[in-house]
Amino acid sequence: MKERIYSIPLTDALNGGCDCVMCALEEKLEHDAVDYFMGASKMEPDVRIMTNKKGFCRRHLHMMDDAGSPLGLALMLDTHLNEIVSRLGKRGKVGGLFAAKKNLGAVADELESIIGGCAVCDKLTAHLNDAAGNLVYLWDKEPDFRRKLEASKGLCLPHMLLVLKAAGSELNGKRLDEFADFIVNTQMEMLETLNEDVNWFTKKFDFNHKDDDWKNSKDAVPRAVNKLVKFE
Ligand SMILES: [Zn+2]
Numbered sequence: 001m002k003e004r005i006y007s008i009p010l011t012d013a014l015n016g017g018c019d020c021v022m023c024a025l026e027e028k029l030e031h032d033a034v035d036y037f038m039g040a041s042k043m044e045p046d047v048r049i050m051t052n053k054k055g056f057c058r059r060h061l062h063m064m065d066d067a068g069s070p071l072g073l074a075l076m077l078d079t080h081l082n083e084i085v086s087r088l089g090k091r092g093k094v095g096g097l098f099a100a101k102k103n104l105g106a107v108a109d110e111l112e113s114i115i116g117g118c119a120v121c122d123k124l125t126a127h128l129n130d131a132a133g134n135l136v137y138l139w140d141k142e143p144d145f146r147r148k149l150e151a152s153k154g155l156c157l158p159h160m161l162l163v164l165k166a167a168g169s170e171l172n173g174k175r176l177d178e179f180a181d182f183i184v185n186t187q188m189e190m191l192e193t194l195n196e197d198v199n200w201f202t203k204k205f206d207f208n209h210k211d212d213d214w215k216n217s218k219d220a221v222p223r224a225v226n227k228l229v230k231f232e
């Protein structure tokens with residue numbers, strides 16, 4: 001049986017009344033993943049070999065830089081840079097014009113591989129996939145969780161996709177149909193209402209509507225942003 005270690009944080013996120021329960025959970029998991037690499041794990045040889053190779057993306061390197069532990073980050077960056085110098089050094093031995101052209105491609109490939117990875121993103125993605133499966137499991141098995149999820153504000157579109165994919169491996173037959181119906185119907189209803197609110201927001205700038213009520217449109221733009229993309 002799979003571990004269901006996200007049940008408590010998922011229930012906490014749901015009780016928090018956020019715009020997307022998976023965004024609230026991802027925010028927590030992302031900080032946990034950054035803390036993991038900034039913490040004791042950075043002294044473990046296996047972890048260090050992996051971070052030296054993968055490095056970190058722009059978002060997560062900035063989060064680590066902001067974490068207030070310059071020495072911890074420096075230790076990781078020292079050996080990561082060492083590896084970059086060595087990898088680029090092997091590719092960058094340019095001799096003569098034709099060799100230079102050939103090497104340029106090889107250096108570009110090596111650079112793409114160096115900047116394309118992120119140890120935090122990889123860890124986070126694995127945890128998020130498990131958490132999405134956990135959410136589907138709780139909907140299936142826990143009536144109280146199901147009731148709260150069905151009454152919640154829905155999911156952002158990237159997390160809607162993640163949860164639907166997880167449902168495909170967690171459920172089957174009638175239960176899968178039921179879950180897919182619930183997600184698609186509630187999300188469509190939420191998106192239509194959001195669309196109406198954003199539309200009314202634009203109309204309020206029309207002279208003819210200037211004295212009309214704002215209805216539910218005053219915060220329609222930030223709400224739309226939170227539904228179209230994940231939390232920032
Ligand atoms: Zn989300």
Ligand SMILES: [Zn+2]
Nearest residue numbers: 057060118121
């Ligand atoms: Zn990352």
